[in-house]
Structures are given as C-alpha cells and as structure tokens.
Amino acid sequence: MRISIENFTKSFGDTTVIEDMSLEIGDGEMLALLGPSGCGKSTTLFAICGIHRMNAGRLLFGDADVTEVSSQKRNVGVVFQNYALYPHMNVYENIAFPLKVRKESRAEVDRKVQEIADLVHIGELLQRRPVQLSGGQQQRVALARALIRKPDILLLDEPLANLDAKLRLEMRSEIRRIQLATGITAVLVTHDQVEAMSMCDRIAIMDKGRIVQLSTPKDMYENPSSAFVAGFLGNPPIAFLEGTVADGGFRLANSRVTLPVPSGIELPGDGAPIRFGVRPEFFQPGNPLKVSGKVSFVEIQGREELYDVTLENGAVLRSIQAQSAGFRLGEDVSWGIAQDKVLAFGPDGNRL
Amino acid sequence: MTSSNFRSWPLFLVLGVISMPLVIMYVYLFVDTVTDTTAGSLIPDRFTLHHWRFLWEEPETGRVSIWTVTLNTFIFAICTTLINVSASVTAGYALSRLNMPFKRFFLGGILTLHAFPTITLIISIFLILQMIGLYNTLIGVILVKTALELPFGIWIMKGFFDNVPWEIEMAGLQDGASRFTVWWKLVLPQVQPGVAALAVFVFLSAWSEFILPQVLAPSGSAQVLSTYLSNLIFDDIKPDFNMFKSVGVFYALPVIVVYLIFNKQLMNIYGGGTKG
Numbered sequence A: 001m002r003i004s005i006e007n008f009t010k011s012f013g014d015t016t017v018i019e020d021m022s023l024e025i026g027d028g029e030m031l032a033l034l035g036p037s038g039c040g041k042s043t044t045l046f047a048i049c050g051i052h053r054m055n056a057g058r059l060l061f062g063d064a065d066v067t068e069v070s071s072q073k074r075n076v077g078v079v080f081q082n083y084a085l086y087p088h089m090n091v092y093e094n095i096a097f098p099l100k101v102r103k104e105s106r107a108e109v110d111r112k113v114q115e116i117a118d119l120v121h122i123g124e125l126l127q128r129r130p131v132q133l134s135g136g137q138q139q140r141v142a143l144a145r146a147l148i149r150k151p152d153i154l155l156l157d158e159p160l161a162n163l164d165a166k167l168r169l170e171m172r173s174e175i176r177r178i179q180l181a182t183g184i185t186a187v188l189v190t191h192d193q194v195e196a197m198s199m200c201d202r203i204a205i206m207d208k209g210r211i212v213q214l215s216t217p218k219d220m221y222e223n224p225s226s227a228f229v230a231g232f233l234g235n236p237p238i239a240f241l242e243g244t245v246a247d248g249g250f251r252l253a254n255s256r257v258t259l260p261v262p263s264g265i266e267l268p269g270d271g272a273p274i275r276f277g278v279r280p281e282f283f284q285p286g287n288p289l290k291v292s293g294k295v296s297f298v299e300i301q302g303r304e305e306l307y308d309v310t311l312e313n314g315a316v317l318r319s320i321q322a323q324s325a326g327f328r329l330g331e332d333v334s335w336g337i338a339q340d341k342v343l344a345f346g347p348d349g350n351r352l
Numbered sequence B: 001m002t003s004s005n006f007r008s009w010p011l012f013l014v015l016g017v018i019s020m021p022l023v024i025m026y027v028y029l030f031v032d033t034v035t036d037t038t039a040g041s042l043i044p045d046r047f048t049l050h051h052w053r054f055l056w057e058e059p060e061t062g063r064v065s066i067w068t069v070t071l072n073t074f075i076f077a078i079c080t081t082l083i084n085v086s087a088s089v090t091a092g093y094a095l096s097r098l099n100m101p102f103k104r105f106f107l108g109g110i111l112t113l114h115a116f117p118t119i120t121l122i123i124s125i126f127l128i129l130q131m132i133g134l135y136n137t138l139i140g141v142i143l144v145k146t147a148l149e150l151p152f153g154i155w156i157m158k159g160f161f162d163n164v165p166w167e168i169e170m171a172g173l174q175d176g177a178s179r180f181t182v183w184w185k186l187v188l189p190q191v192q193p194g195v196a197a198l199a200v201f202v203f204l205s206a207w208s209e210f211i212l213p214q215v216l217a218p219s220g221s222a223q224v225l226s227t228y229l230s231n232l233i234f235d236d237i238k239p240d241f242n243m244f245k246s247v248g249v250f251y252a253l254p255v256i257v258v259y260l261i262f263n264k265q266l267m268n269i270y271g272g273g274t275k276g
C-alpha cells in the first residue's frame, strides 16, 4: 500500500523534531530512513504507525486519510529495536496474540501461525519462551508477529542493531526475502548505510528532522546532493580535500598544487572555498591525475587493503586496493585521482 | 554446596548456638499449650487439651466466640488486601504511564504519606469514624487500614510498572489490542511477582494489626484476633497464661502457613517475570 506523508511536523514540547516533511513511499517498496542518531527517524516511524500524533500535516495509506485513525485500526506491523516480545508468553502465543485479540477461531490461528512460522523459519521453536531464544531467533519471532495479521505496511526500527556481525548479514537478506515474498510496503529505520543500501529500493537520508536526499542507493552513492550525504554513504568513507578556486582550477589549501576541475562543474568565482570529495576506489596508483604524499595508515582487510595517504599540505586521501599491492607505512607514493569521478562541493556543503 | 575448601559445619554450629534461645522459646510456647506443669517445676508433666478449650467450648457471657473473631480477622485481612492491591495496581500504573494532570503533586503526596507516622492520625480518624457511624465496625477498620497502607502499595507498584518496557505496550496496541487488554494481558503479567509480594505483605500486615482495631473497634462483634488476645490477658479475673499462649499459637498459624506457601514468591520478587 502506498504511504504519503504530507507536510508532517512533530514537536515535543518546545523542540520541533520534524519540520514540514513530505515523503511518498510506493506500493511494495522498501524504503530506508537513514541518518545519524537523533535526527528523527524513529519519530517518523512512530508517526506512521500511530504511536505519535502528528502536530501538523497529513498521512495517507493508499487514498485513505489515516491521520486521525488510532494505531489499532491502521493495520501496520511494527518490529521494535528491542523486539518487544511478550516475555510471559511462548513463541506460539506471541505470534498468535494479534489474532487472539481479533478473536479468530483456534483452527484458523493454528494454521496461520504455522504458515508464518515456516516463512520465517522458526517452526520448531514455537513452545519456547523468548528468553530461551537467540537474538536472531527473537528477531524472527518479532517479524512473524508483525506479519501475521497480513498488515498493509511493515515498519522496522533498527531491526539489526542488536545482532552480531554474522547474524546481521544473514538477517539482512532474510528480511529482504520476506519483504519480497509478501510484497509488503516496508520502511526500515537504520543508521547503518550498508544495511540501507543492501536491503532497500530507495533511501531517504535525514538530517536534523529533514529529508536531505531521496533516491535509489546507486544514484545516491554516485550523485550525492551534498557533502553530508556523500560522507554518510560508502565504507570506507569518502575523503575530502579543502581548497579554493584559483584560475578556473582547484587550489589545495596551504599548498601550491592546483588540480584541474572536471568538466560539467560550475565553479564559483576565484577565491571561493570549495571541497573535493574523492572516494577510495577512485584514488589509485594507475590513475592519471597524480598527487603525492606519504602512506600514513595501512589496514589489511584480507581481500582488500586500505591506505591513508597524507598529502604535503596535511590533507588525507583514502585508497582501497586489491590485495598484494604491498605498500608500506611511511612510503612516499604518487597516486592518481580518477578525475571524472571527483565530487565538488560548495562552501554550504551543496554539490556543485 | 560441597566444595572441599569450604567447610560449612562450623558456620552451622555458630548459627545454631546463636539461635538456640529463640528455638527453645518457640518450643516451650508450643509445648505449654498442650501440657500442664506442676507448680514450682520447669518440666511439663501432663498432656492436656484443656488450654485449647476456647476452640470448642461456648464462650463465657459477654465474650465472643473465637470463630467469629477469626472470621472477622480473615475478612479484615482479605478485604484490606483486595482493596489495597486493586487500588495500587491501577493507581501505580496511572502514575507510571499515563500523562495525567498533577502527576508530580500526586507522587509527592504519596511519598509524604508513606513516610508519615500514621499513629498521629489516630485521634482524628477516631472522631471521623464516630461521626459517620463506622466506629466499632469492621468496615471502618478495613477502610482505615487500607487507606494507611495504600501509599506504600502504590509506590511499590509504580516501581514495578516503571520497569516494564514501554515497547511492549506499544507492540500490544499495534497488534490491535485495546488499552485495557494491553494492561490486563501484557503489562499485569510482567508485574505479577510484585502483585503477589504486595498481597502477601498487606495480608500479613493487616493480620497482625493491633492498634487500629484496638482503638477503632475495641469490643463486641467487630473484634479481631489481636484485640481478642489482648482482652484475654487484661479482662480476666483469673488469667490463664497457657490459654493465652494457645490463642497466640492459633493466631500465628495462618501467618506461618502463608510464609510456607508464599516464601518462594516473596524471595522471587526481583527474579521473575520482567526479564527478557
């Protein structure tokens, strides 16, 4: 079901947390709300499910205005960050609770619980208590409970935050598989860019209660609208070079090196401060536009090697290279930037 | 514990010696109720059920039967417990979760009342009860006892509710349950150890209450066991100490039974239910 948030504003007392946000989520789409801690992701999620009332604005599911509809009647499934399983009930009772509330018949409940338990692969755990489950299993139970009523919308608040690295990887694809299998419209709140990029159709990046960019993962990675977005996506992160415009080129700060500016970038006047963003995969020994510096950090990651290169003016560029490149700490190197991949940002952080 | 580097018997010995006087006292208390002792001797020499005659003999004129008094005590303790627990459970939840006006004022008031020495109120309570005609009635004592115990109960239950994760309630609402269903089916089970402990506590406190019934319902049909016991020792021209002890044992029996049944709940207050 399509979700439309129109001019949503939310404040707690005097502090306005979300201001005039509008967002449209398509039917069957999985959208990530990505942003730093405290930017209002959970608040947005809780407004969609009805836990928080909106101070202003409208919320539509499909064509129906649900702004004033109570959470019980919205038919939205929610998975909370700490799963919020009912500790005094076993797994079966947990999953069956939404159906019991609706007074469905025993046979019906039995059938549906069995069906959903098979979907999330917890068929053998039905008699256990939540405390007897591992984190990943609890996660699956929470998913099953959220899905059993066949909700129109599934909301996930940092569902993977409490899992260890390996389980996180597994549950990432599991949640996506289940979302695709049910065709449900889903909103995923996360502050982990890898999660957002790997699981979702589109990403909405939030900062201080506003959506700063809304796009597909690939487009957002290649065409960030601001330095904030560029810095948020990508691991290892993008590196920035500070400098000013000089003679139609980019003069590095505290240095006499001037780099040519890629075509298609509209520069402000001479002397204006700007920034270049260079992603690690575009700073390689083989590229033509050379800059020289000293290797100041080496991290062997098995398949890849990660280098920091400190330039003469003190700025740091990052490079990620295939294994066995074998550069050593302190070595003087002269590597190149892929010129057409450089991202340039103006003084206000917006993309040029 | 059977670890070899820790011998437990010296500890038991010390504890045993220290608690010996207490044990002897209890044993004597019980033995005295079923025996007679020749004057001047310490060792009882005859078995008798004479001291327990209050259980089956008709009470003397002007006295109330022990069974009426026992029933009164049960009514007193159980009603106090029921009213107190239901009020604490609802008020505690409201203070913990609901966004109600004057919340801080209520919390402050409860804390103050909890710390207040209730005995200083007894004169005014006495006057009030007399004015509204509840003096010397069981209902009056029940209401007063409940009111005085309530701040404690509310405070304790609020603490238990505070520990229930907020998300559990939100999940319940999201699952389509009404506010009441959420409270009844999801929240109350989490605080069930607290409810059990509070109930036992209030029951025992009411059972052993002496001052209130003594002042507010001292005589006649509203007597409870504690006042009956004290009347026994003060009223008689010829005091029967062994009978006094028998009534005492009779009075203590329910307390012992309650402890035996519920000691696990009382010990488990902080262990069960809310984890996970």
Ligand SMILES: Nc1ncnc2c1ncn2[C@@H]1O[C@H](COP(=O)(O)OP(=O)(O)OP(=O)(O)O)[C@@H](O)[C@H]1O
Residues within 6 Å of the ligand: A012, A017, A035, A036, A037, A038, A039, A040, A041, A042, A043, A044, A191
């Ligand atoms: N009930 C509340 N009362 C007052 N302020 C609140 C309340 N809930 C959230 N806030 C504030 O609103 C802002 C956004 O909170 P929110 O929980 O949406 O952040 P978030 O993006 O989910 O962060 P995180 O990643 O840490 O969960 C925060 O500054 C927070 O302090």
Ligand SMILES: [Mg+2]
Residues within 6 Å of the ligand: A041, A042, A043
């Ligand atoms: Mg949050």
